Amino acid sequence: MENDIQEVLLTAEQIKAKIQELGRVLSTDYQGKNPLVICVLRGAVVFMTDLIRDMTIPLEIDFMAVSSYGNATRSSGVVRIVKDLDSSVENRHVIIVEDIIDSGLTLSYLIDVLDRRNAATVKVVSLLDKPSRRTVELYPDYCGFQIPDAFVVGYGLDYAGKYRNIPYIGILKEKVYQ
Numbered sequence: 001m002e003n004d005i006q007e008v009l010l011t012a013e014q015i016k017a018k019i020q021e022l023g024r025v026l027s028t029d030y031q032g033k034n035p036l037v038i039c040v041l042r043g044a045v046v047f048m049t050d051l052i053r054d055m056t057i058p059l060e061i062d063f064m065a066v067s068s069y070g071n072a073t074r075s076s077g078v079v080r081i082v083k084d085l086d087s088s089v090e091n092r093h094v095i096i097v098e099d100i101i102d103s104g105l106t107l108s109y110l111i112d113v114l115d116r117r118n119a120a121t122v123k124v125v126s127l128l129d130k131p132s133r134r135t136v137e138l139y140p141d142y143c144g145f146q147i148p149d150a151f152v153v154g155y156g157l158d159y160a161g162k163y164r165n166i167p168y169i170g171i172l173k174e175k176v177y178q
């Protein structure tokens, strides 16, 4: 796997420090709110499991899986719910946990779905943000790192299902997906 990485963008230590910081901020902002933390499968699972352990307040978790049609490195904007939540979001303070925001299409769709189900509040925490590629107006409420327009893998992020278990985030060599 290491041979397919062009450059390490964020080390495991950098990621850990940033998540501790996000956990502290979220613990303050959601004090007494028993938030429902929603992991967008599968990419966000590594981030979410670390993040909740840096949150010191009562919370609940749930999972949702969406798939977007399109080629492997670009999202098409047509989003389909593959696995829905088990819990009701009605009157709940929802925190959507994402691995990365690229075009923003996946998240704007999800926010819309949860709003229509009458969540009390819907906010987004994304580990990574590629603002240069946004096609819809969407800003994460909490963000780990803004990154340049490159295809990255590791720490939950994949290419064709692979590389999720790399403990850092690296830029994938272009030859791998060309």
Ligand code: IMP
Residues within 6 Å of the ligand: 043, 068, 074, 075, 098, 099, 100, 101, 102, 103, 104, 105, 106, 107, 150, 151, 152, 153, 157, 158, 159
């Ligand atoms: P969006 O709908 O274009 O914002 O796409 C977001 C989704 O695309 C993320 O949840 C990822 O699954 C995937 N994605 C976007 N950029 C990357 C990347 O650089 N590496 C791995 N997955 C990515």
Ligand code: MG
Residues within 6 Å of the ligand: 040, 041, 042, 043, 044, 099, 100
């Ligand atoms: Mg994803």
